[in-house]
Amino acid sequence: xxxxxxxxxxxxxxxxxxxxxxxxxxxxxxxxxxxxxxxxxxxxxxxxxxxxxxxxxxxxxxxxxxxxxxxxxxxxxxxxxxxxxxxxxxxxxxxxxxxxxxxxxxxxxxxxxxxxxxxxxxxxxxxxxxxxxxxxxxxxxxxxxxxxxxxxxxxxxxxxxxxxxxxxxxxxxxxxxxxxxxxxxxxxxxxxxxxxxxxxxxxxxxxxxxxxxxxxxxxxxxxxxxxxxxxxxxxxxxxxxxxx
Amino acid sequence: xxxxxxxxxxxxxxxxxxxxxxxxxxxxxxxxxxxxxxxxxxxxxxxxxxxxxxxxxxxxxxxxxxxxxxxxxxxxxxxxxxxxxxxxxxxxxxxxxxxxxxxxxxxxxxxxxxxxxxxxxxxxxxxxxxxxxxxxxxxxxxxxxxxxxxxxxxxxxxxxxxxxxxxxxxxxxxxxxxxxxxxxxxxxxxxxxxxxxxxxxxxxxxxxxxxxxxxxxxxxxxxxxxxxxxxxxxxxxxxxxxxxxxxxxxxxxxxxxxxxxxxxxxxxxxxxxxxxxxxxxxxxxxxxxxxxxxxxxxxxxxxxxxxxxxxxxxxxxxxxxxxxxxxxxxxxxxxxxxxxxxx
Numbered sequence: 255x256x257x258x259x260x261x262x263x264x265x266x267x268x269x270x271x272x273x274x275x276x277x278x279x280x281x282x283x284x285x286x287x288x289x290x291x292x293x294x295x296x297x298x299x300x301x302x303x304x305x306x307x308x309x310x311x312x313x314x315x316x317x318x319x320x321x322x323x324x325x326x327x328x329x330x331x332x333x334x335x336x337x338x339x340x341x342x343x344x345x346x347x348x349x350x351x352x353x354x355x356x357x358x359x360x361x362x363x364x365x366x367x368x369x370x371x372x373x374x375x376x377x378x379x380x381x382x383x384x385x386x387x388x389x390x391x392x393x394x395x396x397x398x399x400x401x402x403x404x405x406x407x408x409x410x411x412x413x414x415x416x417x418x419x420x421x422x423x424x425x426x427x428x429x430x431x432x433x434x435x436x437x438x439x440x441x442x443x444x445x446x447x448x449x450x451x452x453x454x455x456x457x458x459x460x461x462x463x464x465x466x467x468x469x470x471x472x473x474x475x476x477x478x479x480x481x482x483x484x485x486x487x488x489x490x491x492x493x494x495x496x497x498x
Numbered sequence: 499x500x501x502x503x504x505x506x507x508x509x510x511x512x513x514x515x516x517x518x519x520x521x522x523x524x525x526x527x528x529x530x531x532x533x534x535x536x537x538x539x540x541x542x543x544x545x546x547x548x549x550x551x552x553x554x555x556x557x558x559x560x561x562x563x564x565x566x567x568x569x570x571x572x573x574x575x576x577x578x579x580x581x582x583x584x585x586x587x588x589x590x591x592x593x594x595x596x597x598x599x600x601x602x603x604x605x606x607x608x609x610x611x612x613x614x615x616x617x618x619x620x621x622x623x624x625x626x627x628x629x630x631x632x633x634x635x636x637x638x639x640x641x642x643x644x645x646x647x648x649x650x651x652x653x654x655x656x657x658x659x660x661x662x663x664x665x666x667x668x669x670x671x672x673x674x675x676x677x678x679x680x681x682x683x684x685x686x687x688x689x690x691x692x693x694x695x696x697x698x699x700x701x702x703x704x705x706x707x708x709x710x711x712x713x714x715x716x717x718x719x720x721x722x723x724x725x726x727x728x729x730x731x732x733x734x735x736x737x738x739x740x741x742x743x744x745x746x747x748x749x750x751x752x753x754x755x756x757x758x759x760x761x762x763x764x765x766x767x768x769x770x771x772x773x774x775x776x777x778x779x780x781x782x783x784x785x786x787x788x789x790x791x792x793x794x795x796x797x798x799x800x801x802x803x804x805x806x807x808x809x810x811x812x813x814x815x816x817x818x819x820x821x822x823x824x825x826x827x828x829x830x831x832x833x834x835x836x837x838x839x840x841x
Contacts, residue, residue, distance in 0.1 A: 273546075274550060281575050288538055288542060290575060291542045386505070396501070403513060409552065411548070415541045433536065
């Protein structure tokens with residue numbers, strides 16, 4: 255384990271993503287390796303959403319149970335408002351975040367979250383359900399709900415990482431999005447490498463003053479030249495039918 | 499658009515934005531540090547962000563840094579980061595003399611204050627819960643190890659959980675006194691450190707017959723025992739205490755079930771939409787059909803009654819007009835009534 259060469263630098267930002275990125279870069283700069291920051295725990299469990307007819311049937315049957323009658327809310331007694339129509343319990347986002355993180359860190363909740371991530375539920379969906387439920391319980395207002403989205407998502411992601419799960423972030427099948435980017439980058443890198451080498455050879459040849467017209471005869475042994483002549487127009491198009 | 503739909507839409511926008519930011523950040527780090535896979539960076543980001551959000555209180559041990567003081571050999575990135583959190587929340591980073599410092603202080607307040615709140619309060623609430631699970635330890639959370647303990651002692655403490663301690667207590671391995679003294683310890687003995695633990699019961703004392711402290715025999719595991727003995731000691735109704743200690747999933751079984759069962763096997767967006775409706779209903783809904791919504795049986799009832807009254811088969815009901823100036827609707831066809839003849 256590397257010993258950091260210095261303490262962490264102060265970071266000022268209005269975005270948690272940015273703070274996290276800067277912290278990681280700062281940690282790398284201070285002497286930590288990426289493996290120390292994000293230790294490798296072996297192959298990850300793929301949190302793939304699998305089609306489940308039973309689950310789908312359940313959703314269909316439940317969703318067919320009907321909805322509130324249009325205008326139903328207008329006939330509610332104003333003296334008995336819904337929880338979310340009353341002043342929220344946490345007006346301060348700090349307190350609300352504390353409350354939410356406290357809930358997420360409960361052992362049972364963690365177990366459920368890990369299970370859901372492993373079964374393909376997206377981080378955004380889990381965060382939304384949790385926050386939305388608390389909103390409907392009158393814990394905080396919609397503005398605070400939106401402010402909590404990012405930190406809560408990150409906490410869920412950290413739980414997923416700790417559980418060694420490859421999870422979806424937004425959709426039910428964006429598991430490999432980052433890997434796909436990696437592959438694209440790798441292919442692009444290889445192509446660039448090839449182009450560079452090709453360019454180098456080209457430049458090197460011209461630098462040495464070698465020109466095809468100046469190549470003297472007799473450099474290639476005669477027997478090889480004869481062979482080439484024999485083969486003749488053997489070089490076929492890639493689209494040609496090939497040997498019968 | 500109703501309030502609930504607006505919230506859902508806004509949340510979607512926010513999450514999409516977050517994903518974009520994460521991607522952008524991963525790319526940004528990749529430019530600086532070459533040849534690292536994106537998933538590795540994502541993991542590092544998630545750990546760093548979680549440490550920032552919780553003030554390091556609950557996830558310091560996520561990278562295996564439990565029990566290691568920040569800045570010492572073997573300390574992890576999370577331990578190291580906790581120093582940042584402490585610095586930011588402590589306000590030692592920003593002076594008050596310059597405009598820049600004042601400006602920075604304002605920004606830092608926005609970012610840092612939540613961490614401060616978490617860092618202080620989580621230590622006594624959620625973090626103790628995570629300690630209980632063994633996911634974290636107090637040493638991991640607080641980032642320091644009390645001096646005077648040997649490594650062996652520290653590792654022993656870190657492996658103990660309340661459950662193991664409780665079970666040790668019940669099995670007698672903690673060597674707690676089994677008999678009560680005839681007289682209580684003298685205060686001076688306490689101060690001079692010569693406290694001797696009791697070895698015999700006073701005459702006439704019997705634990706089994708006491709009705710004060712030991713009322714009923716509590717069975718079950720350590721958790722079950724604690725859930726009854728602690729509220730009793732604090733003079734709290736055990737049912738209230740149990741309710742208070744229930745987890746989020748216990749208090750929200752429907753949502754938890756959704757997370758484990760429904761939400762995982764099917765198209766998540768549809769399921770989420772359904773869950774939203776089930777959790778609270780949508781009083782702002784004005785008849786739109788979304789997702790997998792199908793016509794409920796109740797919506798057909800008026801038509802069924804109408805058909806039954808007229809002896810029409812349900813499946814043929816579309817052949818009969820129920821509106822307009824038709825014979826079925828009880829009206830005479832237009833322009834067929836008798837008119838005054840014109841000579």
